[in-house]
Amino acid sequence: MCAVWLQVGQCGNQIGQEWWQIITSANKKEIDMYPFYSLDGKLSAICVDSEPKVVRRLQKQIKRKVFRESNLIVGKAGRGNNWAYGYHGARRKNEQDLFDQTMEALRKEVERKDCYCGTVIFHSLSGGTGAGLSSRLCEAIREQYPLGRILSVSVAPHQSGESSLQHYNSLLCLSWLQRYADGILLFHNDEVLKRVAALQGKEMAEASCQVSFTTMNTYITSCLAGLLHPLKVFTTQSGISMGMEPWELLQSVCPMPGLKYLHTAQSSTRGTVFWDRLASSVAHPLPRKSPGGNPHCSLALLAVARGPQEDSFLLNHALVLRKLKQAYRCVSWNPFPATYWTDPLSSFAPPDHHSHTLTVCANHSSSADFLQRVEQRAKAMYKKGAFLHWYQRHGCEGEEFGEAFETVGSVVEEYSHLGD
Template sequence: MSVITLLYGQCGNQISEAFFSNIYDDIYNSKKDCDYNTQSLNKWFHLTKKNKLEPRAILIDTETKTAPKKKNATYQFKNLVIKSCGGSANNWAFGYSEQSKLLISEVLESTRKELEKSDVVSSFLNVFSASGGTGSGVGSCVTECLKNEFSNKIITNVVVLPYASGELVVQSYNSLLTLAKIYSINDAIIVFENDRLHYNCVNSLSIKDVTFDDINNLIARQLLSIYQPLNDAQAPELLTKLCEDSSRKFLQIRSAPLSKMDCASNWKSLLTSISRQSRFDFQQKSLHGVHLKPKSLSTAMVCRGVHKPAEKELKPFTDSNFSETVNLYHQRRKIFNLENSLTVVSNSNNVCVPIKLILDDAQNLYKYGAYLHHYKKFGVDEAHFRNSFEIVGTVLGNYKSL
């Protein structure tokens, strides 16, 4: 079962490097397991008649600075819809209404070609940041078109949320408009927060000067610990199952160990390591006045390592996680040469903090009418904003009432 990945804007394109190099490493530089390696290869790469590997991926941008630079000797991206048209000025409306017109037919044509090259494609995986202009705007537009044209495919979005401290003055507007637009289209939305990833780089990986490369490597590995082959499930279906309740479909991922240097390897220590990462959630909740007991609607635990853990070994976590349903998945083959690895994907009220921050910040700008003319120019008026506040506000309310 193949997955077609579409990666947009600076953030998406930079993640593509980490994502496919980790896949390549996992296939070729880890323990051999014919069945696993073949499945993984078919899922992510097209093998040409000349035995060259091409990722089943489409890289999309409105400026060329983040296009893959080095010619990778082991595989090469062939679907680049990257035009030098000045970027989208960190403006969702410009990306969505204008820049997308320059790219959309080529993106859809590349998608059709990719589909023809694959035996079975179950899903699309979209990757972009919510707060720029191209990833968020063009990405939202393409997601809508994919849904219209390929309605039988699962669509999963990976959305990277900006640092809360604020890199761009209108980041909350762009994030609001993105989440509101893609919410109803997607089967599942995996939310990554740059703040949380940064925290993990500092506190779990002891990195002093964290770069996007470090963060992207973490994103890639956490995604792959779900998306690489499993014995008993396919990732897109696993994720969709966690979002059966269409009023709540934001997912967050936590995993351990985060690197080979982390000596946690038995299930108990991996659970402790994941629980330690929850400190970030406690800190954020008290910092931003969100007083909610942790509660999950649904949780998937993905265990990779020769022996499948007994349910009682994971019970301490499932008990303290207050999850209504917990599904356990396993793969014998080690990933990234780690003895054991554990990944928890949860649909929980932890997502309230980043969503509330976006809403509050956007409302603070909106009540003074700040920067609205930049959006109005491209067809996004007050009514559009009010509708987006309504959609995202309702989802936040749904999580608060869990």
């Protein structure tokens, strides 16, 4: 049992709800659930939000009473979509700080582990709690457990706008993640919407109205299941899964500590599978060039093939990996840019369904487009002094913004030279 699963804010808990539905409904041997549960049968999960409704709904919908009551941590009021308010916390009397409660719950979960290897955090980049509190938690976890790894599952807001403060919140959160996290699985709401619409055969005009957040979250969690659900290749001789998938993922796709933004996509089919076609389907919507016209490339990628016909993947893995390396434009100077895992069971399909999934996670330079857009829009607002008083009143001064601009800008610059 090596990971603690931490979900923060409304978005983080909604994704967590879909994630735990996959895990708790899986018709697998009990031993396969070892990485997710403590010895007392409770999930190694901590759910925190500044408002109670999403956490309470999650508790009701995930049955079997698998959540530890003390790990359901809620406040009485939101954080105003303000990173500074989420980071520094409420200053009301007689209200125990959400941060302190969460760190205490994390400490107890770590002590329940046979071996603690790290924390997986679900959160958004735009909300006050999801961006601000998760930043502070990420910083504190790194300081208190320096040998443990941190994998962030981050959801970026729609470009059209979800909040007037989203660019500030995203900038500051991305800066903190760059400093303290080991890897960031970055999901863009706009890209997920397009992907789900394409899978459902809808045009974007109708998709924006008909594709729900629940459907989008289901796609995100199916990608996570493709990457992080236990694989037989990582089990011991006695058949126990140690839950090393998140950390082996980071080892495969983050060979350079400064470049840690990961693009994930998935495609699936039923019946007879042609893995090279699934590879083409996964790579088809991938951004090919930056807004400036420079071709994107990948530092490294991992392909995870799941399904009863895994042998057919193993027989054709060289062809599939070659196609993926070409589509993702893996850098020529990395001698081993592509890795693959296989498993005979699809992570989220009933055992009697012959479903096959191909999930690809790549350290892809298109992440720099998003980072640069956030940096530019936040900087334009900052130069005009827009909304800064909302951050200053909660203790966020110009120095924090200056460091955030510098940190994010340096990542953009490093990705721009990835293919050199």
